[in-house]
Amino acid sequence: QKGETVRIAWIDPLTGLMAPVGQNQVKSFQFLAEQFSRNNPAGVKFEIVPIDNKLSPAETLNALKSAIDQGVRYVTQGNGSGAALALIDAIAKHNERNPGQEVLYFNHSAVDPDLTNGKCNYWHFRLDADTSMKMEALSAFMKDQKDIRKVFLINQNYAHGHQVAKYAKEALAAKRPDIQFVGEDLHPLAQVRDFAPYVAKIKASGADTVITGNWGSDLTLLIKAANDAGLNVKFFTYYAGVTGTPTAMGAEAAGRVFQVSYLHSNMGGVASQVMNDFKAKFGADWYTGSTYHLFALLSAAVAKAKSTDPVKVAAALEGLKVKSFNGEVEMRKSDHQLQQPLFISVWQKTDKKNSYDFENTGHTFAEVRAFDSYVSSTPTTCQMKRP
Amino acid sequence: MSSNGFALELIDARKCFGKTEIIRGANLQVRPGERVAIIGPNGAGKSTLFNLISGRFGLSSGQIRLHGQRIDGLKPYEINRRGLARSFQVSNLFNRLSVYENLRCAVLWSMGARYAFWRFLADMRAVNDRAEEVLAMIRLDKRRDQLAVNLTYAEQRALEIGITIAGGSSVILLDEPTAGMSKSETTRFIQLIREVTEGKTLLTVEHDMGVVFGLADRIAVLVYGEVIAFDTPEAVRANARVQEAYLGSVLAETQAAAAPSSFVGASA
């Protein structure tokens, strides 16, 4: 397999609502593909084939067909669980109907727990931590924050938002039964321009803490409206580090916005190095850490299987442990969910220790708690069918 | 009230637009097979009357009966299905259809095609023949496949009348059918109207006294929304109120044309 080129189709939005995220991620992949091609245990080269799916499940399937036609056998996708669900299904069918042409699917960011539970599939590997895992970590952190008494849940009205709300309620009920849920809201995805009414509602509820799975403009606008109205509460978020949101948070949100993630701005080591190089090259921030996982896992698996054949690589990936930027990670065999450490970080001014300047705001995410893999590991209901 | 055999009957019809009452209790009884001309000053309400009869507007009060049955309050298409057709003062055609298709549309309902979408037009012999027949009648056969928009004004007027008569309704209302036509065209048109309305009840609004006196069996004079006279042409012409309200000094001119057929030539 040495010297072979492994081509990976990247199927994510380059246009539309999620375009900024997609743009950033495609760069991340290309950047790391270049780095790993120079040096990896399998001695293969990586090439990214970007295809725009416009955030649409149907288009995702078109993109998949197109990728397969081009002879690509590895696919990665992550923005939007909708597209992910379509893809996991389509790839399963494809692999079943076309033996010998199997395709592997690396899910880099779609966090719907279903993908590794009810709907789990042998050809799918998730590199992000799913909603339930992140909530495990988040609630474990919140457990010790004694000033949290009243929590308000505000989420996007679609699968991801529903799940964040659901797991938040479950996890906190178990860990902090004294916490009161003073309100819960689901707002339409990416359609709300004016969050002031929601902020007024949060205010009226007397909440001191908000938990939200919002991302993109929905988070940006929410925090902006909160700043405007002088809503002085803590935000516990999943995606405060995604393009655009840090800028909106600015100085006013400092100290009040927390993020749960497997990568933050000031981890040092490989992560910081990639982050700095990336910034130097593109002037943008590297925040999709799973791009790194992908190459780390894939090259290790290829080396282990001594082949780039997806069938062999898939088998090699099961239970594979590698060292990644955030410590040792393991591709759990039972459900193909990567087990990895998670971190809680807070938005604050850059300082000596936390010097990485996020989106040139003079602010950064500083680690407040780190959790080992086992802490956030959640059980799975997956009944993996292996070929 | 007995239906005593009138083709069309207006009983104390009234129509208000906002506060202004335009038709103020009009009464009119038209016998089957009769040709009636309605005259009256501009704005007297002649076209409005037609609009009321044909169902374009609803009555404010009163009754309208067609062959003894009440038709006020019905939709235009329901009235049309009961055998009443009308033309418009300003041509109202299907602009992007050919002349032939215009006519074909106009005969469809009366030939029982209804909303059929399971039969081909091309197979409907009777419909096609009737359309061709009307086409020849209104002498537009040369223009058969032209779009209606591309016709000249006079041709459009002819088509307008063609559409009105095509369905073979028994009561026909024509609103200023010859407006904008030259004398010679008018003569031809009167002839045409005579032909095609043979045996039918005809109501027409006209300002051209040549047409009026040349065509009508009886004349109704409408002034300020009331029928002030309804009588034979001679009687109407002699009526002092009519002279004052409508004919004015042109009376001389019309009288010069005592015989309807010679009038047409004389004024040219």
Add this chain to the structure above:
Amino acid sequence: MSHIHETRPHLHFRPWNVGRWVIWGLFALALLVAPMLWKSSFAQTMLCQIGIAIIACLAYNMLLGQGGMLSFGHAVYSGLGSFLAIHTLNLVGRGELALPVSLVPLVGGLAGLFFAALLGYVTTKKAGTTFGMITLGIGELVWSMSLMLPEFFGGEGGISANRVVGEKVWGISFGPQLQVYYLIAVYCFICTAAMYALTRTPLGRILNAVRDNPERVEFIGYSTQHVRYLAFMLSGFFAGIAGGLGAINFEIVTAEVVGAARSGAYLLFVFLGGATFFFGPIIGAVLMVVALVLLSEFTKAWLLYLGGVFLLMVMYAPGGFAALIMMNLRVAAFGKLRKLWTAYLALGGTGLTLLLGGAAMVEMVYHLQLNAALGPMTPFLGAQINALGVDAWVGAGFACLTGAFLFELARRHFLAQWGEVQEEIEREIKRREGL
């Protein structure tokens, strides 16, 4: 008098009937051989989508072109057809319903018909802008509902199904894409024929009349609302079939199928194909799939190109491609196409230069915006050009400017020629009429 005209329709229609058989034969042949020419699975998915889009666009044009109803929400009917079809497919898959997969699109059609009957009753009361706005409103409503009712619409993940269910009939399992393609092709052919036939029926003709002059229609015995309503339901039926086929083709249906973007695409591409001719939407459908699926593969600037093409088309060829074709056919029928040959060549050549220059610059700008850090090399039509190189810019700019200049010259020349030819044709027609 009637005697003379007796024979006329026959004389008139005979030659057309032959032509019609040829055209339909060619259409069937094209559907038949298309997958043999384009073999890759991606091409076949595209062909499938084209087949589906043809039905949907023709159904849409029943409203727009035939009935003058400008709908902003027709995806509602194709989309709900999709959902019903996929739920049916799942029922079949669970063995709760015995229905051959090949008939599932009809379920979609019936669903489309049902919802069109339900919602159309209020929408078709009015025509014109009011109609357009109600459809816009209903479209938005259904779309918003789709995210609120995940039980039926499956949330953002949508509903997925497996089309390979039940017994194989004649060895057809609908697993391979090719089998699905032929299913779609059969539906496409039948639906196209049915919709064409519809334009030749009393309802079809009266629908045209309603488009032109709804007021007058009321005075020749027809209820405009009734006509619109019927047309709306029929259109909903065919749209639903398209939706049902879509469900089988993708095996997943998500909320986007009822979305405004889809409705907008129907409108745009039907117009682009040409709403005034029956076959216009077919061209539109092909363009739609090519633009949305293929173009975006080639270039990141596809939206810009798409928008630009729209602007130009609407400005210079408002009748769509169908009208362009018909205009040239007319010229050809009079044997005058030869005269325009050179003008067309000049137009094409200069236009291409202009396009190449322009596109090169657009690609370079996009590259600088999005991928600058990957190095200055931009792939363009297989070549690599340096987006930071002065020579690349000068070259592209030069091509663009000279192209534009020459194109303008060619365009003027062409217009003059075209005018001349048209005048000759007019004269010819006059002469024939005079005969």
Add this chain to the structure above:
Amino acid sequence: MDQILINLLNGLSSGLLLFMLSSGLTLIFSMMGVLNFAHASFYMLGAYVAYTLTGWLGFGLALVLAPLVVGLMGAGFERLVLRKVHAYGHVAELLITFGLSYVVLEVVQLVWGRTPLSFNPPTWLQGPAFTFVQSARDGLSVVGGAAPAELCRAGQEVVVQCSRFPLTRAFMMVVALGMLLALWWLLTRTRIGLVIQAALTHPEMAQALGHNVPRVFMLVFGAGCALAGLAGVIGGITFVTEPAMAAVVGSIIFVVVVVGGMGSLAGAFVASVLIGLLQTLPLTVDASLASLVRGMGGDVGPQTPGWPLLRITLAQAAPILPYLLLVLMLIFRPKGLLGTRDE
């Protein structure tokens, strides 16, 4: 109490922003019959242009210049493109604006990038305009600007709530009202409004009477776009300046124009405020049909048929209410609230 006030003010101010947008659309729609699908794109352009101008000249000048620039762009578009298409009818006009919206979106992304810009209000518009202080003991009071911190600090025994109303929103309301007055004056006190309406149906005749119809159309279109641009400047600083900002307001402004009654400025105003409130106030209500039935003693639960519908709370349904209003309005009163035309 303070929350009700804040909610009302929020609804009102978002309604007024809608009015800023829809007034331009109404202007263009009613006068030229053009359904300008690119209207929201001009709104976006307003924000972006103002962002750039602010960098050069400061916000004050940008506030004045950006609408003018956008207006010029609109006029230029009318002059060079729309005018050509006018003869082909309204569908063509609509589609050309549709096409334009694609192009504008792409161009904006090319020029300003795809990520949100940090377009912040100038210092004189930062901070709250006033603060409601609701105290369990002293009741409601209003403090200009930000309330001093000690006022808001909850004591042991009294609960104090401070709700700030941002200056940008207050500014937005003032500008919208000013715009209403200016437009009202323009349309009723000048003859240009009449000329436009006349030219809409009979352009040739209006020309034959000595009116320069093409120029009037160009002015109207330009003015409509300028209004959208102004709304964009203010929307840009209040919300976010990003490529998606056009799509978000895109269809709601059509609802406003139609509900208000096409061509009626007063109607657009009433409808804007109505829809602003309709989008805002229901958000505070967490009642659903299910809770209503329960309240009346009924027994419903997840097994009840139609539960997915019953379960939706008013707050969740709020986004669809304007569209529901639109559909109902068109069914029962097609000419809109204050409209005069039927079709």
Add this chain to the structure above:
Amino acid sequence: MLALENLHAYYGKSHVLHGVSLQVRPGEIVSLLGRNGSGRSTTVKAIMGLVDATGSVRWRDREELVGRKAYEIAHLGLGYVPENRDIFPKLTVHQNLMLGEKAPRRGAPARRWHFEDMYAMFPRLKERQHTEAGVLSGGEQQMLTLCRTLMGDPDLIMIDEPTEGLAPKIVELVAGYLRELKNRGISVLLVEQKLTIALEVSERCLVMGHGRIVFEGTPAELKADAYVRKEWLEV
């Protein structure tokens, strides 16, 4: 005052006027007669700049009108009353009249016509002044178009079939007003179908056929010329 020289006009590609020449002198009523489709309306529209034309139309021996925009021509003092009642249907009667007025220019002489004159001329219009013009009766619309053009204070007015659809009494009235116009020094180019009126009020008659002028002379001469009447006016 107005002189046409070899005017050709086209609707798209179809050539309708084939070289029309005619003059209108100050304070004169000239009528333009002919069969349907002979090109009379087109002539008037061509003068007004509403159809594509080539050739020459000179106004007061100074201005060349061909190639100018309709609104410029209107500002030079020509008025046009169309044949198909192009009233503005959504505006009220009064607003329609307002639109007849032109924006005031510096140094312009005092206007000859005011709203009161119009309402005095046709009291019916005064009664309906706040009604939407679209619902007016056919005849009322005809009156309105005439008055609307007069509000623009033209020096030469071109009227296309002003008596169509008017009651006989009103036709008589209109004839009177035409003479009144003439007395006030306004030239009139009258396109008519009704020979009676045309012959009665005009000084000169022109007859058109197939896009050309085929006769020119006084009403008396026309009455006398049986050939022209037979060939070009009747069928």
